Amino acid sequence: MILKIALLFAGTILAFWISAICGGGASLILIPILNLLLPTSLVPFSLTIGTFTSSASRIAVFKQHINWKIFLWFVPFSIPAVLLGAYLIKYVNPNYLQLIVAFFLIANVPQLFASKNKTEETGKEYPKSALALIGFSAGFISGITGAVGLLFNRFYLKFGLKKEEIVATRAANEIFLHLIKLIIYISLGLYSNMALWLGIAIAVAAIVSSYTVKYILPHLSENLFKKIGYGAMVISGITLFTSTSGKIVQQDQIEINSSSTANKNVYTMSWRNTRVVMEYKAQGGIEIEKSVQPDELSGHLKEQYHTLMEHYDEVHVEKVYVLGKKTSHEFYCYKDNVLTKYKA
Numbered sequence: 001m002i003l004k005i006a007l008l009f010a011g012t013i014l015a016f017w018i019s020a021i022c023g024g025g026a027s028l029i030l031i032p033i034l035n036l037l038l039p040t041s042l043v044p045f046s047l048t049i050g051t052f053t054s055s056a057s058r059i060a061v062f063k064q065h066i067n068w069k070i071f072l073w074f075v076p077f078s079i080p081a082v083l084l085g086a087y088l089i090k091y092v093n094p095n096y097l098q099l100i101v102a103f104f105l106i107a108n109v110p111q112l113f114a115s116k117n118k119t120e121e122t123g124k125e126y127p128k129s130a131l132a133l134i135g136f137s138a139g140f141i142s143g144i145t146g147a148v149g150l151l152f153n154r155f156y157l158k159f160g161l162k163k164e165e166i167v168a169t170r171a172a173n174e175i176f177l178h179l180i181k182l183i184i185y186i187s188l189g190l191y192s193n194m195a196l197w198l199g200i201a202i203a204v205a206a207i208v209s210s211y212t213v214k215y216i217l218p219h220l221s222e223n224l225f226k227k228i229g230y231g232a233m234v235i236s237g238i239t240l241f242t243s244t245s246g247k248i249v250q251q252d253q254i255e256i257n258s259s260s261t262a263n264k265n266v267y268t269m270s271w272r273n274t275r276v277v278m279e280y281k282a283q284g285g286i287e288i289e290k291s292v293q294p295d296e297l298s299g300h301l302k303e304q305y306h307t308l309m310e311h312y313d314e315v316h317v318e319k320v321y322v323l324g325k326k327t328s329h330e331f332y333c334y335k336d337n338v339l340t341k342y343k344a
Contacts, residue, residue: 005201008033012202016054016209017216018232026054026206029236031098032243034198040094040247042195044086044144045185050202052178055171057210062168067161073131074173078139082177085143086184095251097144098244105237111230135173142177143184163220277318289318289330301329304344308333312340 011033015026030050034043059066134155156166185191220228248254255270267278275291297305297317308315312333320328331342 005197008037008198009201009205012050012205013209016206017213018228026051029232029239030202032239035243035247037198038192038195041190042192044094044181045191046195046199046202048178048181048185049196049199050206052175052182053203054206054210055175055178057207058167058171059175061210061214062164062171065162065164065168066172067165067169070131070159070169071172073128074135074138075176077132077135078142078173078177079180081136081139082143082180083184085140086181086188088144092144093251094144095244095248097141098240099248101141102237102241102244105233106241108230108233108237112227112234138173139177142174143181275318286323288321290321292317292319292329301344304331304342308342311335 008030012026012030015029018026018029030047031043034046038046156170161169252271255268257268259266265280269276275289277289279287279289294302294305294317301317305315305317308331312335314334316332316334318330318332320330322328329344331344333340333342
C-alpha cells in the first residue's frame with residue numbers, strides 16, 4: 001500500500017500542476033489511476049478529499065482573482081444538484097456517466113486546431129439562467145463521479161476569464177460541493193481505509209502543487225493556456241474512455257461476435273441478460289432477433305412458455321423483427337443439451 005500511495009502522490013503533484021495550467025482537470029486525470037486501486041463506488045471519496053484540499057489552497061493563493069458574479073449564480077444551484085448526484089451513486093453505475101463525460105471531453109478536438117483569433121473570441125455574456133444550469137449540471141456530475149473539472153473548463157474559457165481568474169473562480173465554486181460530497185459519502189458508507197489514505201495522499205500533493213504553480217502561470221500566454229486546456233480535455237477524455245469502456249465491457253459481459261455461411265451473415269451482441277442477433281440472408285433480407293425475459297410475455301405467448309417449461313430444462317425466448325413482415329417470437333428449448341426450436 002505504501003508504494004501505491006507514493007506513486008499516487010508523485011502522480012498527483014504532476015496532475016494538479018497540469019490542472020492549474022489548464023484551469024482544471026486533475027480529478028479526471030486521476031480517475032483512471034484510482035479505478036485501478038479502488039472499487040468504482042469509492043473513487044469519488046478519495047478524489048473529493050484531494051479536490052477539497054486543492055480548492056482551499058488555490059483560494060488562499062489566488063483569492064484576489066475570484067469572479068464573484070459567476071460564484072453567486074453557480075453555487076446556489078450546484079448544491080442541491082450535488083446532493084442528488086451523491087445520493088444516486090448507490091443506484092446509478094458511475095461508469096456510464098464517466099463514459100458520457102469522456103465523449104464531451106473528446107468533443108473539444110476542433111478547439112485544438114482553431115486559429116488564434118478564433119480561440120480568443122471570448123467575453124460572451126452568458127444569461128443568468130445559463131449560469132444556473134451550468135452550476136446544476138456541474139454539481140450533479142460531480143456528485144456521482146467525484147470530479148467535474150475539465151468538463152466545464154470550456155465554459156470558463158468562453159466567458160472570457162483570464163488564467164488566474166479561472167483557477168480562482170473554479171476553486172471558489174467547487175469547494176462547497178466537495179465539502180457536501182464528503183459528508184454524504186461518509187453518511188452513505190461510501191469509503192474505506194484504503195480510500196482514506198489515498199485521499200490524504202492526493203490532498204498533501206494538491207497543497208504542494210497549489211503553492212508551487214503560482215511561479216509557472218505568469219510565464220504562459222493566454223492563447224497557450226487555452227491550447228493546453230483544450231489539449232488536456234481531449235487527452236483526459238481518451239484516457240477516461242479507454243479505462244471506463246473496458247470496465248463496462250467486463251462488468252456487463254458485453255460481447256460482439258460474427259459468423260457467416262454461403263447463405264447468410266450473422267452478427268451477435270450480448271449485454272447483461274440481453275442478446276441481439278442480426279441475420280442477413282441474400283434472399284430473405286435483414287432479420288433482427290432480441291432476447292425477451294419471460295415476465296415480458298403476455299397472453300398465449302406466456303401460456304406457451306409455461307407449457308414448454310414443463311417439458312424442457314431451459315427455454316429462451318427471442319422476438320424476431322423482419323422488414324415488411326409481422327413481428328414473431330422464437331422459443332429455444334433445451335433438454336439434455338439438445339436444442340429444439342419453436343416459432344410463434
